[in-house]
Structure formats: structure tokens, C-alpha cells
Amino acid sequence: MTENILPRPKMRSGDALLRSAxxxxxxxLIILPITVMIVRSLQGGLTALWADITLPQALxxxxxxxxxxxxxxxxxxxxxxxxxxxxxxxSFPGKQVMDALIDLPFAMPTIVAGIMxxxxxxxxxxxxxxxxxxxxxxxxxxxxxxxxxxxxxxxFVVRAVQPVLIELDQDMEEAAKTLGAxxxxxxxxxxxxxxxxxxxxxxxxxxxxxxxxxxxxIMVAGNIPFxxxxxxVYIYGEIESYNPQGALGLSVVLLFFSFAILLLLxxxxxxxxxxxx
Amino acid sequence: xxIAVRNIAKYFGSFCAVxxxxxxxxxxxxxxxxxxxxxxxxxxxxxxxxLETPDRGEVFITGRNVTELTAQQRKVxxxxxxxxxxxxxxxxxxxxxxxxxxxxxxxxxAAKVSELINLVRLQGYEKHYPSQLSGGQRQRVALARxxxxxxxxxxxxxxxxxxxxxVRQNLAAWLKELHDKLHITSVFVTHDQSEAIEISDKIVxxxxxxxxxxxxxxxxxEHPGSKFVASFIGQVNVIDASILDNRIMIKDTRHSIxxxxxxxxxNDIVLxxxxxxxxxxxxxxxxxxxxxxxxxxxxxxxxxxxxDIGGFIxxxxxxxxxxxxxxxxxxxxxxxxxxxxxxxxTEEGHNIIRxxxxxxxxIE
Amino acid sequence: xxxxxxxxxxxxMLVVGWFAVxxxxxxxGIVQETVKSGLSLVVSSLNTPHARHAFLLTFWITIAAxxxxxxxxxxxxxxxxxxxxxxxxxxxGLLDLxxxxxxxxxxxxxxxxxxxNGLIGSWFEGQGIKIIYALPGMIIATLFVTLPFVAxxxxxxxxxxxxxxxxxxxxxxxxxxxxxxxxxxPSVKWGLIYGVTLTVARSIGEFGAVIVVSGNIINRTxxxxxHIHQEFTDFNYAAAYSAALLLAILSFTLLITMQTLNRRTNxx
Numbered sequence: 001m002t003e004n005i006l007p008r009p010k011m012r013s014g015d016a017l018l019r020s021a022x023x024x025x026x027x028x029l030i031i032l033p034i035t036v037m038i039v040r041s042l043q044g045g046l047t048a049l050w051a052d053i054t055l056p057q058a059l060x061x062x063x064x065x066x067x068x069x070x071x072x073x074x075x076x077x078x079x080x081x082x083x084x085x086x087x088x089x090x091s092f093p094g095k096q097v098m099d100a101l102i103d104l105p106f107a108m109p110t111i112v113a114g115i116m117x118x119x120x121x122x123x124x125x126x127x128x129x130x131x132x133x134x135x136x137x138x139x140x141x142x143x144x145x146x147x148x149x150x151x152x153x154x155x156f157v158v159r160a161v162q163p164v165l166i167e168l169d170q171d172m173e174e175a176a177k178t179l180g181a182x183x184x185x186x187x188x189x190x191x192x193x194x195x196x197x198x199x200x201x202x203x204x205x206x207x208x209x210x211x212x213x214x215x216x217x218i219m220v221a222g223n224i225p226f227x228x229x230x231x232x233v234y235i236y237g238e239i240e241s242y243n244p245q246g247a248l249g250l251s252v253v254l255l256f257f258s259f260a261i262l263l264l265l266x267x268x269x270x271x272x273x274x275x276x277x
Numbered sequence: 278x279x280i281a282v283r284n285i286a287k288y289f290g291s292f293c294a295v296x297x298x299x300x301x302x303x304x305x306x307x308x309x310x311x312x313x314x315x316x317x318x319x320x321x322x323x324x325x326x327x328l329e330t331p332d333r334g335e336v337f338i339t340g341r342n343v344t345e346l347t348a349q350q351r352k353v354x355x356x357x358x359x360x361x362x363x364x365x366x367x368x369x370x371x372x373x374x375x376x377x378x379x380x381x382x383x384x385x386x387a388a389k390v391s392e393l394i395n396l397v398r399l400q401g402y403e404k405h406y407p408s409q410l411s412g413g414q415r416q417r418v419a420l421a422r423x424x425x426x427x428x429x430x431x432x433x434x435x436x437x438x439x440x441x442x443x444v445r446q447n448l449a450a451w452l453k454e455l456h457d458k459l460h461i462t463s464v465f466v467t468h469d470q471s472e473a474i475e476i477s478d479k480i481v482x483x484x485x486x487x488x489x490x491x492x493x494x495x496x497x498x499e500h501p502g503s504k505f506v507a508s509f510i511g512q513v514n515v516i517d518a519s520i521l522d523n524r525i526m527i528k529d530t531r532h533s534i535x536x537x538x539x540x541x542x543x544n545d546i547v548l549x550x551x552x553x554x555x556x557x558x559x560x561x562x563x564x565x566x567x568x569x570x571x572x573x574x575x576x577x578x579x580x581x582x583x584x585d586i587g588g589f590i591x592x593x594x595x596x597x598x599x600x601x602x603x604x605x606x607x608x609x610x611x612x613x614x615x616x617x618x619x620x621x622x623t624e625e626g627h628n629i630i631r632x633x634x635x636x637x638x639x640i641e
Numbered sequence: 642x643x644x645x646x647x648x649x650x651x652x653x654m655l656v657v658g659w660f661a662v663x664x665x666x667x668x669x670g671i672v673q674e675t676v677k678s679g680l681s682l683v684v685s686s687l688n689t690p691h692a693r694h695a696f697l698l699t700f701w702i703t704i705a706a707x708x709x710x711x712x713x714x715x716x717x718x719x720x721x722x723x724x725x726x727x728x729x730x731x732x733x734g735l736l737d738l739x740x741x742x743x744x745x746x747x748x749x750x751x752x753x754x755x756x757x758n759g760l761i762g763s764w765f766e767g768q769g770i771k772i773i774y775a776l777p778g779m780i781i782a783t784l785f786v787t788l789p790f791v792a793x794x795x796x797x798x799x800x801x802x803x804x805x806x807x808x809x810x811x812x813x814x815x816x817x818x819x820x821x822x823x824x825x826x827p828s829v830k831w832g833l834i835y836g837v838t839l840t841v842a843r844s845i846g847e848f849g850a851v852i853v854v855s856g857n858i859i860n861r862t863x864x865x866x867x868h869i870h871q872e873f874t875d876f877n878y879a880a881a882y883s884a885a886l887l888l889a890i891l892s893f894t895l896l897i898t899m900q901t902l903n904r905r906t907n908x909x
Contacts, residue, residue, distance in 0.1 A: 012817075014817055015724060018716050018719055018720050018724075019720050019724060019726070021713070021716050022713065022716050022717040022720045022721075023732075025713045025716075025717070026717065026732065026735060026736065026788075029781070029784060029785055029788060030735055030736075030738055030739065030785070030788070031735065032754065033750035033751060033753070033754045033785075034738070034750060036750070036753055036754050036759075036760055037746075037749070037750045037753050037754075040753055079656070079659050082652060082655065082656050083656050083659075083660065085652075085656075086652060086653050086656040086657075090649060090652075090653055092653050092657075094657075098657065098660060100896075100897070100900045101660075101664065101665070101896075102660075103896055103899065103900070104664055104668075104892075104893070104896055105664065106842075106896075107842050107846075107892040107893065107895050107896035107899070108846065108889060108892045109845065109846025109847075109848060109866050109888050109892065110846065110848055110849075111846075111848045111866045111869055111870055111885070112671075112846070112866075112869070112885045112888050112889050112892070113667070115671060115869060115873065115881060115882065115885040116667035116668060116670055116671045116885070116889070117667050117670075118873075119667070119670040119671045119673075119674040119882060120666060120667045120669075120670030120671075121670075124878070125670065125674070147663075150663055151663060151664065151667065154663060154664060169359070169361060169364075171357045171359060171360075171361030172361050172362075172363055172364070174328050174348070174355070174357070174361065175355065175357060175361040175362075175363075175419075175422075176363075176374070177327075177328070177347075177348040177349055178326055178327075178328070178348050178349075178351075178353060178354065178355040178423075179374055179375035179378055179422070179423075179426060180349050180352065180375060180378045180379060180426065181349065181374075181378050182349065185378065189374075190363060193365040194364065194365060208740075208741050211743065212741075212742060212743025212744060212745070212746065212849075213743075214743065214744055214745050214848065214849035215744075215848035215849055215866070218870075219870075219873065231743075232743050232744075232745040232746075232849065233745075235743075235745050235746065235749060236745050236849075236852075236853065239745075239748075239749060239752065239853055244749070244752070244753070247749055251743075251745075251746045251749055251750075254742075254743050254746050255742065255746060258738065258741035258742050258743075259741075261741055262734060262737055262738065262741050266734065274406070274408070275364040275365055275406055275407070275408050
């Protein structure tokens with residue numbers, strides 16, 4: 001009966017104003033540009049868009065982007081988890097400093113990260129000339145791209161796993177111990193499954209970042225078609241040479257990946273909550 | 278005997294958590310380690326399990342010196358306060374874990390798991406995850422998981438500490454029943470004296486890392502060996518008194534409670550009187566103190582009385598059936614008859630015991 | 642716990658070694674390269690009109706991004722935490738998009754929208770206002786990439802603070818405006834400052850989105866990061882390294898600020 005007596009709560013004018021302001025801002029800055037770009041890409045028809053994406057040079061850059069990002073993610077999963085483990089479970093001199101410096105790649109402009117790597121591994125440096133002497137090319141080559149990606153994405157897995165590891169119920173490990181499980185069994189059957197969602201979150205975030213990375217890659221890898229040209233650099237090249245049509249194809253592909261990864265992240269979060277109380 | 282603990286000590290930094298503790302657990306016994314939080318009782322249990330290494334002393338399980346063995350090698354069953362179930366495994370998988378580690382044949386594991394599920398009355402929950410179970414159910418899964426590997430001894434660390442009162446009592450009674458059926462040598466840690474009295478064969482009282490007293494429930498309740506034990510086991514009134522002319526005089530009053538001869542005149546003492554040892558009388562008599570009834574609380578099966586003796590409030594418990602409620606009014610003058618009391622001399626510091634009692638919430 | 646476990650020691654050494662080589666060695670590399678150039682060259686290369694203009698431009702863009710995104714970030718956080726409406730989860734998801742989109746794609750989107758032939762850009766062009774290849778476009782691109790920071794940092798603090806304090810203020814006779822300034826805002830202070838710090842760091846460092854929308858015109862639309870890129874491609878290594886080191890020191894200071902703030906928020 002009460003619903004007949006009480007009027008529906010009315011929205012206060014201040015609330016309405018705030019809501020329109022935030023919707024308007026997000027609409028103008030995020031929704032509108034993305035929509036316009038997608039509409040623009042479809043104007044020439046799907047076949048034309050597909051033709052743009054499957055141009056040999058575009059396809060090569062896309063493949064290079066995905067392959068390097070994938071290798072980086074594999075390395076990051078191992079090193080990031082190990083780093084988080086060491087920072088949470090062990091104590092050693094300088095731990096606090098290292099913990100604080102983990103975020104350095106997030107604070108550093110990507111172009112500065114690129115310059116740093118060039119300064120260290122470039123042909124003019126000690127290490128660079130040594131490597132060149134042994135015919136190992138890091139700069140302006142695939143290893144350089146992976147190195148740059150590893151640098152800029154280093155904190156993702158560490159910072160995703162660390163809090164989960166801190167909160168992880170150590171009783172579970174002790175329980176497994178009293179049931180006779182070895183350290184390796186405890187790690188792979190008890191600890192790792194509990195860390196999996198956070199490792200995947202960190203991996204997805206670094207993969208997403210790597211697909212779009214530009215500043216550090218252009219410094220260390222340059223812009224050599226069919227060799228070091230990644231997707232973002234390809235798009236940049238097309239824009240610079242006044243060929244926006246050519247840039248649209250890969251832009252839409254990258255945008256699609258961004259959406260897909262955001263969805264994946266939400267799914268991981270949902271999956272993660274499944275076993276929590 | 279199945280478990281023997283010999284002179285173990287454990288330091289955390291400079292803090293001595295366990296100080297030269299020794300006790301035995303006979304085969305098939307259910308022993309309670311009882312003490313307030315921070316008394317070191319959990320540390321002792323974890324040392325027996327091999328989850329902590331003692332700085333001194335030895336642990337024997339079924340006659341074997343296991344002091345140098347890891348937790349994996351000791352083959353003891355351990356049940357944790359917060360269950361420590363593997364969150365990402367179903368009930369079934371949790372119970373099977375220890376057997377899988379031992380690489381038992383598949384059929385044997387399946388048979389054992391279903392047997393244990395029946396034992397802990399969780400039929401129908403095989404495929405559930407721990408997050409889908411209640412606290413009591415989770416602790417039963419944890420117990421089944423521990424029993425699966427048929428350990429020689431069962432160690433339980435505050436097994437019901439995280440549960441509601443009601444569930445806690447049910448589960449404690451059920452554990453007692455289970456123990457009577459399986460006769461597995463068990464040690465459990467608790468800070469709840471009623472739980473210890475209810476289900477254990479023997480109680481080891483731990484305080485400040487030391488064993489204060491050992492014995493069956495009746496022993497420790499009726500013949501407490503120290504003020505700590507007396508005050509920790511059950512509710513108790515703590516009253517400051519002194520000896521004058523061979524009489525026990527209550528501090529700050531002119532009332533005397535009894536004659537005494539074995540303590541010199543002028544000494545300060547502490548009187549411990551259990552609330553159930555006090556009855557309310559209309560007339561004075563032997564071991565009677567004049568008092569004023571401050572409050573009468575109805576507590577269901579009994580009445581709880583607040584009695585004022587010259588500024589002190591003394592708690593008394595009266596059985597519902599023998600207490601004549603209509604006879605008494607608030608602020609009425611009366612006499613409290615003390616059936617039984619315990620005297621402790623105070624020179625070894627009754628401030629310490631008062632402080633402990635305060636922490637335990639027995640006095641304010 | 643045994644402390645001198647050889648496996649443990651090895652793992653610590655591997656992790657610290659990896660971190661040192663991957664992250665710290667490059668930092669050492671740029672410091673060493675800059676030092677090699679000599680102090681006078683460093684100072685003179687940072688004191689050219691181009692360099693001064695570029696750093697100043699970065700400064701103004703950062704100021705603009707911080708002010709606008711702080712205001713809208715707080716509004717968005719308030720709306721998403723305190724109001725109930727359908728599609729809230731979708732809006733929250735959209736809010737994360739700027740983190741996921743490539744900076745180059747970001748820049749490109751704004752060229753399509755605000756360029757001379759774009760949906761909105763053509764109208765402004767008619768009014769004689771240039772957005773792309775000019776300051777407004779660079780600010781818009783920076784706004785996009787830094788939009789989530791303030792909102793995302795304020796939201797959890799706001800959620801934790803709950804409604805009670807504000808309601809208490811209302812009962813005591815405060816107007817919504819007074820309640821906001823005197824109760825809500827102080828309670829989210831640390832989250833807000835953290836979000837602003839992140840915004841500053843990202844605004845200073847943004848490169849991809851800005852290079853696309855700016856047209857990279859020396860002395861007009863070149864920010865500090867673009868200037869570094871320019872000097873590097875012109876083989877002026879000393880100038881590129883000096884400017885990069887300056888930005889690195891700035892970022893390092895911001896990082897330390899963030900860490901301190903983080904500890905602050907965790908404590909309160």
C-alpha cells in the first residue's frame with residue numbers, strides 16, 4: 001500500500017545538473033569521437049575497410065605488434081609474479097626502495113623511456129657497440145621493441161599480484177603442508193590458482209598497453225616497414241602522409257582490441273569474485 | 278603416550294611466547310590447551326604440527342622424536358580457526374587433496390571421500406565451493422579433509438572460534454561425539470573455558486607461555502592451583518582483604534568473613550568467591566556478610582544478583598528453583614552466606630592478576 | 642622460517658637483477674650520457690628558445706588538463722557513486738576506455754572529429770577557430786588521456802566515506818553546497834590529490850596523442866616530449882638527452898610524491 005501513499009522520490013535539480021554535466025563530458029570526449037571514427041571507417045563499406053586492414057604492410061605491422069606484445073606478456077607473467085612474490089614474502093636490504101621504484105615506468109614519459117633505452121643499448125653506447133661487435137642487433141630490431149614494451153609495462157603484473165598475495169590466506173599453504181604437500185605442489189596447486197585472476201588482469205592490462213604503445217617504440221625501433229613498424233607507428237605514418245583513409249583500418253582494429261580487453265577484464269573480475277565470500 | 282612435549286621454548290624476537298612447556302597426551306585422549314589470547318597456546322600447537330620450529334626442547338609423536346621433521350613429514354592432522362579451505366576447489370577436491378598427494382588409487386580416493394562426506398554429514402554438497410557454505414559446514418569440510426589421510430594425531434587451533442554461539446555449541450558436541458567414535462588422539466586450543474570443560478578429557482591451562490595447571494575438568498575447577506586458574510576457569514569475585522586478629526577482614530569495611538590461622542596478622546590477601554557459592558540469607562550466621570541488594574537480573578535458568586558490601590559489588594548466582602524472588606526487593610538489607618572461598622596471599626603481586634582479570638573482562 | 646634458504650636467495654637475486662637491468666640500468670644510461678655531454682652543454686641546450694617554449698607549453702597544457710579534469714572528475718565520481726540510474730556499469734566501463742585506447746588512435750579520433758573537415762571542426766573552421774594543429778586540440782587530446790585519473794581515484798574514497806557524514810551535515814542545517822565544501826571534499830582530499838598527481842604525470846609525458854593532433858610545429862605546437870623527439874631525429878643527442886633527463890627528474894619527483902600520498906591514504 002505504501003507505494004500509493006508515498007510519492008516517487010523526485011530528483012533534485014542539483015543532481016540532475018551534475019548528471020547531465022558528467023554525461024555530457026563523457027559523451028563529448030569519449031563516446032562521440034569513438035562513434036564518429038567507427039562511422040567514418042564504415043562509410044566506404046566493409047570490403048574497403050577489410051582491404052585497408054589486409055594490405056601487406058598493415059598486416060605485417062599488426063602481426064609484429066601482436067607477436068611482440070605476446071612475448072612481452074609471457075615474460076611479464078613470470079617476472080612480475082616472481083617480483084611480487086619476493087616483495088611480499090621475503091625481506092632483503094633495499095626492498096622498500098625497490099618497491100617504491102616499481103612504478104617508475106608508469107611515471108616516466110614513454111618517450112623518455114625510449115631515449116633511455118637508446119642511450120643504453122644504442123650504437124653509440126658501450127653496451128650497444130659491444131652487442132654490435134657480436135652481431136646482436138637490439139635497437140631498430142624486434143628485441144628492441146620487446147625491451148621497450150617490457151620497460152613500459154613492468155609494473156602491471158607486479159601491482160596486480162602484490163595486493164592479492166598480501167591478502168592471501170597463508171593458512172591454506174600451511175594446511176597443504178600438514179597434508180603432506182611439497183613446496184612445489186603448494187605453489188602450483190594452492191598459490192598459483194589463487195593468484196591466477198590477478199596475474200591475468202596484469203597480463204591483459206600490459207597486453208592492452210603494448211598494442212597501443214607508441215612513444216618508446218618509435219625511439220628504439222624507428223619506422224622501418226616490414227621490419228620494425230608496429231601498428232601504432234603504421235597508423236602514425238599514414239596520418240603524417242595525409243592518408244587518413246589508410247589509417248582507419250588498423251585504428252578500428254586496435255579499438256576493437258581495446259573493447260575486447262576491457263570486457264575480458266570485467267569478466268576476470270566477475271570470475272574472481274566467484275570464490276570470495 | 279601419543280604426544281610428548283618436552284621443555285619446549287619459543288622466542289619471537291625478545292618476547293618469550295613459549296617458556297619451558299612439557300606435557301603428555303595419552304593415546305585416544307582429547308586434550309584442551311586453554312588460555313587467554315596471547316598466552317602461547319596456539320604456538321605450542323603449531324610447534325607440535327611442525328609449522329613453527331621451537332628454539333629449545335623436543336616433540337615426540339607416537340614415540341618418535343619429530344623435532345627435526347618438517348610439517349609434511351610429521352603426518353599430523355591440523356584444523357585451522359578460519360578453516361583454511363582451498364577456495365578454488367570443491368568440497369570433494371578439498372577432502373581428496375591429502376590422498377592425491379599420497380598418490381592413492383583413484384577408486385580408493387573416491388570411496389574415502391564419500392565415506393568422509395557421510396561422516397561429516399555433508400551429502401549433496403560435494404560439488405559446492407567453500408564460499409557457498411556456512412561457517413559450520415566449512416569447518417566440517419576442514420575436519421573431513423584432515424581426517425582423510427588418517428593422521429595419528431589431530432590438532433585443532435580454536436576450531437570453533439570463528440563461529441556463532443549456537444553453531445559453536447552444536448559443533449563442539451558433535452566433535453566430542455566424533456572423538457568418542459574414532460578415538461583419535463586430539464589436542465585442541467581454545468580460550469573458552471566452558472568449551473574446554475564440556476568436551477575435553479584433560480585440560481592444560483597455559484598462561485604467559487607456561488603451563489599453569491593440568492588435570493581433568495573437575496580438578497581444575499574445584500582445586501585451582503593458582504589465582505590465575507581460579508579466575509580463568511569460571512566466573513569469580515575477586516575481593517581484597519587483610520588479616521586482623523586471625524580474622525579475614527574485607528578491605529575498607531569492618532566486616533569479617535571467617536577465622537583463619539595460617540596467615541600472619543597484618544598480611545594482605547585476595548579472596549576468590551565463585552558467584553554460585555553465595556546464597557542470600559535474611560539472618561546472619563557463620564561466614565555471613567551484611568550486604569545491600571543492588572540489582573536482581575533474571576537470566577532464564579538462574580538469577581544474577583549484584584550485592585553491595587561497603588562499596589564493592591559482588592556477583593551472586595541463585596538457582597531459579599530455590600531462589601524466592603518475591604522475598605527480595607532492591608536496596609533491601611540482607612546477608613550473603615559464603616559456602617566456599619579461596620584465599621591467595623598477595624605478595625607475589627595481585628595487581629598482575631587484577632590486570633589479567635580486567636583484560637578477560639571479569640572485572641572492570 | 643629458515644632464512645638462509647639457497648632457493649630463496651637465488652630468487653631474490655634473479656628478481657633484483659632483472660629489475661636492475663630492465664629498469665635501473667636505462668636510468669643510469671641516460672644520466673651517464675647527459676653527464677658525458679658536460680654541464681655547460683646541458684644548460685645551453687635547455688636554454689634555447691625552442692626548449693623554453695616547449696616546456697612552457699607543456700606547463701600550460703598540464704594546468705588546463707588538471708583544472709578541467711579535476712572539476713569534471715569530481716562531478717563524475719559524485720554521479721557514479723551517489724546517484725542510481727540505469728546503465729551505470731556501462732558508463733563506468735566507458736570511463737576506463739582512455740586507458741585502453743592507443744594514444745595514436747586517440748589523436749586520430751580527434752583529427753576526424755575536430756579537423757578542418759570534421760563534424761565539429763568544420764563549424765569552428767567557419768568561425769575562424771583552429772582546433773587541430775593548435776593548442777585547443779592538444780588540450781582536448783590531453784583531457785582524453787587523463788580523464789579517468791581523478792574520477793577513478795576519488796570514487797573508492799567517496800564510496801568508503803558513505804552518506805552518513807553528509808546526512809549529518811544536512812541535519813545540522815548545511816546546504817548541499819556547504820556540505821560538499823565542508824564535508825565531502827575534505828573527506829576525499831587524499832584520493833583527489835593522488836588523482837591530480839597522476840593527471841600531472843600523464844599530461845607532462847603524453848606524446849602519441851599530442852604529436853598527432855599538434856602537427857608538431859616548432860615554436861608553436863611543440864611540447865617538451867615532442868621537442869625531445871625533434872632533437873633526437875635531428876641528431877642533437879645532447880639536447881635530446883638533457884631534456885629527457887629533466888623530464889625524468891620531474892617524473893621521479895612525481896613518483897615520490899605519489900608514493901608518499903599512497904602511504905598517506907592507506908594510513909588515514
